[in-house]
Amino acid sequence: MRELLRASWVIARRDFAAIIFSKAFFFFLLGPVFPLAIGVAAGSIGGQVARDIDRPRFALVMAAPDREAALSARAALAGQLGEARVPVLVATDAATPERLLDARQGTRFLGVLSGSLANPELIGTASEIERWQGPLGLLIERARDGASAAPVGLATRIVAQSSGSQQQARLMTAQVGQALLVLLTMLLAGMVLSNLVEEKTNKIIEILAAAVPIDAIFLGKLFAMLAMAMIGIACWAVLALGAITLAGNGLPALPPPATGWPLFLALGVAYFAMAYLLLGSLFLGIGAMATTVREVQTLSMPATMGQLLFFFLASFSVTRLGEPIELFAAIFPFSSPFAMLARAAQQEVIWPHLLALGWQFAWVLLLIRFGARLFRRNVLKSGGARKRGLIAGIFAKP
Amino acid sequence: MTANAIEAHGLVKIFGRQRAVDGVDLTVPAGSIFGILGPNGAGKTTTLRMLLGIVDPDEGTRTLLGTDHPLDVAKRVGYLPEERGLYPSMKAYDAIAFMGALRGLPLAQGRRRGRAMLEEHGLGAAADKEVRTLSKGMAQTVQLLGTLVHDPELIVLDEPFSGLDAFNQGKLERLIRAQADRGVTVIFSTHVIAHAERLCERIAIIAGGKVPFTGSVSEARDKLRPQVRLETRTLDGPWRTALPHDAAPDGHFWQFTLPETGVEPLLRALIEGNAGIQSLSIERPGLHDAFVAIAGADAARLLDEEQQGPNYQGPEQQGPEQQGPKYQEKPDA
Numbered sequence: 029m030r031e032l033l034r035a036s037w038v039i040a041r042r043d044f045a046a047i048i049f050s051k052a053f054f055f056f057l058l059g060p061v062f063p064l065a066i067g068v069a070a071g072s073i074g075g076q077v078a079r080d081i082d083r084p085r086f087a088l089v090m091a092a093p094d095r096e097a098a099l100s101a102r103a104a105l106a107g108q109l110g111e112a113r114v115p116v117l118v119a120t121d122a123a124t125p126e127r128l129l130d131a132r133q134g135t136r137f138l139g140v141l142s143g144s145l146a147n148p149e150l151i152g153t154a155s156e157i158e159r160w161q162g163p164l165g166l167l168i169e170r171a172r173d174g175a176s177a178a179p180v181g182l183a184t185r186i187v188a189q190s191s192g193s194q195q196q197a198r199l200m201t202a203q204v205g206q207a208l209l210v211l212l213t214m215l216l217a218g219m220v221l222s223n224l225v226e227e228k229t230n231k232i233i234e235i236l237a238a239a240v241p242i243d244a245i246f247l248g249k250l251f252a253m254l255a256m257a258m259i260g261i262a263c264w265a266v267l268a269l270g271a272i273t274l275a276g277n278g279l280p281a282l283p284p285p286a287t288g289w290p291l292f293l294a295l296g297v298a299y300f301a302m303a304y305l306l307l308g309s310l311f312l313g314i315g316a317m318a319t320t321v322r323e324v325q326t327l328s329m330p331a332t333m334g335q336l337l338f339f340f341l342a343s344f345s346v347t348r349l350g351e352p353i354e355l356f357a358a359i360f361p362f363s364s365p366f367a368m369l370a371r372a373a374q375q376e377v378i379w380p381h382l383l384a385l386g387w388q389f390a391w392v393l394l395l396i397r398f399g400a401r402l403f404r405r406n407v408l409k410s411g412g413a414r415k416r417g418l419i420a421g422i423f424a425k426p
Numbered sequence: 427m428t429a430n431a432i433e434a435h436g437l438v439k440i441f442g443r444q445r446a447v448d449g450v451d452l453t454v455p456a457g458s459i460f461g462i463l464g465p466n467g468a469g470k471t472t473t474l475r476m477l478l479g480i481v482d483p484d485e486g487t488r489t490l491l492g493t494d495h496p497l498d499v500a501k502r503v504g505y506l507p508e509e510r511g512l513y514p515s516m517k518a519y520d521a522i523a524f525m526g527a528l529r530g531l532p533l534a535q536g537r538r539r540g541r542a543m544l545e546e547h548g549l550g551a552a553a554d555k556e557v558r559t560l561s562k563g564m565a566q567t568v569q570l571l572g573t574l575v576h577d578p579e580l581i582v583l584d585e586p587f588s589g590l591d592a593f594n595q596g597k598l599e600r601l602i603r604a605q606a607d608r609g610v611t612v613i614f615s616t617h618v619i620a621h622a623e624r625l626c627e628r629i630a631i632i633a634g635g636k637v638p639f640t641g642s643v644s645e646a647r648d649k650l651r652p653q654v655r656l657e658t659r660t661l662d663g664p665w666r667t668a669l670p671h672d673a674a675p676d677g678h679f680w681q682f683t684l685p686e687t688g689v690e691p692l693l694r695a696l697i698e699g700n701a702g703i704q705s706l707s708i709e710r711p712g713l714h715d716a717f718v719a720i721a722g723a724d725a726a727r728l729l730d731e732e733q734q735g736p737n738y739q740g741p742e743q744q745g746p747e748q749q750g751p752k753y754q755e756k757p758d759a
Contacts, residue, residue: 038527046515231511238478238505239528241497408481409441 035240039248101171202373313399342366464632465728525572665699
């Protein structure tokens with residue numbers, strides 16, 4: 029193992045120096061400006077879609093006749109104005125309605141409509157009350173159906189935080205974090221595809237393969253590219269911070285994630301590294317089969333499509349915490365970093381992240397072994413070695 | 427150090443339906459210069475790649491410096507592949523250091539040694555130049571020095587003379603001898619008989635993936651009887667019956683294989699028959715003749731064609747180093 033790491037270090041050091049000290053690296057640093065703009069646009073579209081999907085929900089705590097009337101009024105109004113314009117009412121029994129807004133209860137209500145139709149009360153945060161007081165007042169009047177000539181006032185009670193608003197805010201953080209992670213991974217991991225072409229065109233692969241295990245070549249190249257990516261990210265982060273500082277309060281602040289910003293950022297870096305290594309090791313294995321830049325370009329398309337699929341899976345599951353699809357996204361290695369980062373934004377619990385990072389790294393090692401084995405078999409034509417199969421060969425000595 | 431640097435038994439490598447190497451047995455004594463002689467496509471490179479662990483054999487076993495897992499002893503081995511390759515953007519001394527680092531030599535030490543070796547081989551001025559700016563011959567020298575920088579016990583060279591001009595071929599021969607003098611084992615493949623004949627203590631003749639002969643050059647030559655070349659006053663006469671059955675006229679000469687009984691009875695018969703001997707020479711067959719006898723005429727013809735193709739000249743015809751074409755530039759990282 030020590031020899032493997034030593035050899036990986038030699039390869040990584042050479043690759044890293046070759047990239048960082050090349051003129052092309054400067055252009056690489058400029059590269060993300062354009063996709064970043066596209067990413068921001070895509071993020072806002074995604075946010076809009078998410079808002080449409082995750083409609084505002086209010087708890088309805090009233091006696092049975094009033095409740096039925098309110099639900100009928102809601103259905104009638106939704107029919108006239110459209111579903112999206114009228115908040116969803118969920119009939120609920122609760123002795124203390126404001127407890128329904130406690131995030132720890134696991135509910136996701138923006139507010140509570142309680143009391144009676146004659147004397148209704150809206151409980152929620154100031155911003156939610158401000159936003160929904162009008163539509164809900166209209167709904168109460170419709171439910172009363174002219175019970176008295178004078179309209180009743182909708183009393184309000186403000187609470188500091190509601191579970192729904194907190195959840196939605198964190199959802200936004202989760203989505204932004206996920207989009208950023210996907211963007212960076214797509215931008216950087218794809219570069220690994222062409223990584224071994226240089227060695228093959230320069231005939232250096234023979235020298236490398238005779239001196240160190242193929243696993244070490246793969247590992248070294250992957251970590252060199254990761255280090256290069258981290259330097260790029262650090263540069264872009266500094267630029268972004270500069271831009272934010274210049275913009276002052278002009279930019280909207282993201283709501284704090286469930287784990288808190290420091291841990292969320294640390295997890296973001298860790299999940300980026302894992303997403304990069306996972307996709308990178310897969311692409312390295314695939315790209316190693318290519319002998320020309322043209323072949324690499326041909327391979328890029330299915331690789332990018334694969335990345336998008338992993339992103340869609342993680343993105344789809346972001347509003348379905350704990351559901352089977354979200355669990356699948358968290359476990360499936362290629363979507364796991366994205367799904368887990370979304371979790372970090374929405375849930376405080378830490379240990380699943382440690383488990384996920386370990387799981388993801390195990391897959392990185394497995395993919396490197398598999399890629400190296402494939403490379404030996406298909407490129408170096410070192411096939412039927414002792415008639416071992418591809419899978420069995422993964423566990424053989426490199 | 428083990429008595430044999432390399433041992434291989436029954437090595438087989440199959441590509442598709444072709445048995446590129448078909449049951450090769452090799453024993454390379456430690457500290458010797460060993461040549462694998464054969465035409466292109468005979469299986470030389472595949473054999474070397476199997477010995478080094480770059481590819482695994484489909485059948486057979488091999489040990490390199492006492493282990494059957496060649497990468498375990500990679501630090502003690504130097505390898506110059508047939509297809510030369512260097513990173514074009516690397517400086518010459520750095521390329522040497524990198525190749526040393528791959529085989530366990532600390533980078534700083536490799537850089538120091540790289541500069542010293544380049545100086546020693548008359549390329550001191552090129553030390554800080556990028557590989558892409560070097561001539562082909564210089565780049566090949568850089569790669570060869572990278573093969574030696576970590577002081578290996580075993581050096582494996584695949585067609586090391588190909589592409590070199592006469593001057594550099596001579597330099598390489600001297601370098602190989604110098605390494606052997608230090609006790610280093612050198613194994614190289616070649617399709618040029620003269621190199622094998624001049625350098626090797628032992629050779630393996632390979633053709634069609636098989637090794638029909640391994641042994642010393644002398645043993646190979648001993649596979650054939652010496653040839654007699656006889657010049658007489660006239661080409662025919664009563665003494666003619668004293669000549670062996672394979673005697674064939676060649677101008678004013680008769681040429682035939684030295685009889686098992688030796689030359690004395692023949693001489694006696696020729697003198698008594700008044701043949702008028704003008705000259706008589708007994709020539710020991712060269713390695714080329716031995717190669718024809720051992721590997722067959724087809725393999726020998728291939729070998730001859732390849733030797734006529736490149737710009738080979740004997741080391742006696744060495745000239746000043748020519749500035750060849752620049753090292754072919756390939757995309758770098």
